[in-house]
Amino acid sequence: MLQKLFKRELGFYLIFVFLLSGCENITPQKYPFVYSGAIMGTRFSIKATHIPEQASVEKLQQLILMRLQAINQRMSTYLKDSELSLLNTLSSTEPQIISAELYKVLDTAQNISQLSGGAFDITVGPLVNLWGFGPDIMLSQAPKPEAINQLLAQTGYTKLQLHKQDLMATKELASLSMDLSALAKGYAVDEVARILEEQGIKDYLVEIGGEIRLKGNNLQGKKWRIAIEKPTINKRELEKVVAITDTAMATSGDYRNFFEQEGQRFSHTIDPRTGYPISHKLASVTVLTETCMLADAWATAFMVLGPEEAYKMAEQQQLAVFFIIKTEQGFAERATPLFTEYTKVKQ
Ligand code: ADP
Ligand code: MG
Numbered sequence: 128m129l130q131k132l133f134k135r136e137l138g139f140y141l142i143f144v145f146l147l148s149g150c151e152n153i154t155p156q157k158y159p160f161v162y163s164g165a166i167m168g169t170r171f172s173i174k175a176t177h178i179p180e181q182a183s184v185e186k187l188q189q190l191i192l193m194r195l196q197a198i199n200q201r202m203s204t205y206l207k208d209s210e211l212s213l214l215n216t217l218s219s220t221e222p223q224i225i226s227a228e229l230y231k232v233l234d235t236a237q238n239i240s241q242l243s244g245g246a247f248d249i250t251v252g253p254l255v256n257l258w259g260f261g262p263d264i265m266l267s268q269a270p271k272p273e274a275i276n277q278l279l280a281q282t283g284y285t286k287l288q289l290h291k292q293d294l295m296a297t298k299e300l301a302s303l304s305m306d307l308s309a310l311a312k313g314y315a316v317d318e319v320a321r322i323l324e325e326q327g328i329k330d331y332l333v334e335i336g337g338e339i340r341l342k343g344n345n346l347q348g349k350k351w352r353i354a355i356e357k358p359t360i361n362k363r364e365l366e367k368v369v370a371i372t373d374t375a376m377a378t379s380g381d382y383r384n385f386f387e388q389e390g391q392r393f394s395h396t397i398d399p400r401t402g403y404p405i406s407h408k409l410a411s412v413t414v415l416t417e418t419c420m421l422a423d424a425w426a427t428a429f430m431v432l433g434p435e436e437a438y439k440m441a442e443q444q445q446l447a448v449f450f451i452i453k454t455e456q457g458f459a460e461r462a463t464p465l466f467t468e469y470t471k472v473k474q
Contacts (some may be wrong), residue, residue: 158176160174160178160182160184161173162188166195166199167199167203167311167312167335168336169336170335171319171336172332172334173191173332174332175328175331176331176344176345176346177328177329177330178326182328187326191319191322194322195318198314198315201228201229202307202311202314204306204308210225210226210229211305214296214305215303216304217298218302219298219301220297220298221297222295223296224293226294227294230291231314232310232311232420233296234291235420236309236424237287239428241284242440243428245399246399246431246436247309247424247428248283248399249307250286250303251282251306251397252304253281253302254278254279254282254402255306257270257278258270258404260397275403276402278402279401279402281303282399284399286299287299309424309427310423313338313375313418313420313422313424314419314420315335316333316334316335316338316339316340316423317340319340320340320342330344330345332345332351337378338376338378338419338423339353339377340376340418341353341371341373341374342373343373349370350370351371351372352368353370354367354368355367355368355378355413355451357451357458358380358411358451358458366451366460367460370470374415374447374469375415375422376413376422377414377423378411378414378426379411379426379429379430380410380451381396381405381410381411396430398431399431405430407434408434409434409452410451411450411451412437412448413426413448413450414426414446414447416447425448429448429450434450437450438450438461441463442463447462447468447470448462448463449461449463449466449470
């Protein structure tokens with residue numbers, strides 16, 4: 128019997144990371160710059176501890192919003208006229224000139240695909256849609272194996288060629304389609320951080336849909352306190368609070384966005400190598416690294432790879448990674464030595 132249990136919360140496309148900024152509520156002080164809103168199918172939130180005297184809050188907000196909208200207009204698969212959507216729908220195998228920005232994100236994605244042995248793959252889009260997790264309609268049952276096999280033959284990151292010299296992209300199959308949802312939010316976080324730094328801001332927190340970048344100190348003059356959520360389905364609980372700064376952090380998990388059929392849970396992360404949603408015991412992965420785009424992409428790659436393979440690769444890549452793994456009793460934690468070292472509470 129079919130169970131129609133959609134767990135997707137519209138508008139919130141990912142894991143929430145609680146943002147704790149110390150004793151903000153009990154101090155009369157306020158952050159001189161706070162800005163939040165909606166973008167990329169999720170919410171963003173930005174805080175700066177100090178802003179230069181001559182800086183205008185309105186101008187800063189405007190700069191940030193314009194940047195976020197421009198990124199969305201290039202990389203969204205929800206906007207039918209975004210640069211990426213136009214490339215996706217273009218039925219041509221000729222090289223196409225693309226913007227430097229789109230090139231940069233596609234190139235990063237291709238690097239992570241190679242390093243992860245194809246676990247990360249932005250051409251997985253048609254399979255994501257087939258499973259009902261893309262911009263198309265949602266599903267109430269698993270697709271047929273024939274449909275999956277057919278799409279597997281038409282996907283694969285090696286079918287996308289990038290030409291650095293002339294900023295071009297070639298789809299070796301005219302129907303090839305790319306989905307940047309797994310790293311575009313991270314890229315957008317990096318871009319907002321860049322704007323803040325250009326404006327002389329040295330202490331900030333930037334967050335888009337749970338992907339974060341931190342610099343300097345919070346209002347209490349300490350590292351930023353960030354909580355990683357427990358991967359429970361219907362309630363919000365904290366797993367761990369870390370005091371970190373001068374880093375980016377991204378989390379990927381399969382507990383907010385999935386559907387169930389006959390007691391089986393289908394995650395929104397698709398294994399591009401098989402065409403099926405992942406089905407291992409890894410519930411959530413948090414990656415700390417220099418840029419949020421890389422943290423975001425690796426978090427997704429690790430989510431596909433599963434607890435053992437991901438741990439090995441995280442060590443190999445010298446990344447600070449925190450895993451939450453489902454067990455009979457609840458959840459187990461595992462961290463790479465770099466994560467443990469990085470998050471030792473040193474205020
Ligand atoms: P979230 O959107 O929850 O932050 P991720 O950053 O892990 O999660 O991105 C998940 C999105 O990435 C999916 O909604 C889908 O569009 C896309 N995706 C799914 N599987 C893969 C994959 N193996 N490689 C790259 N992108 C993927
Ligand atoms: Mg990601």
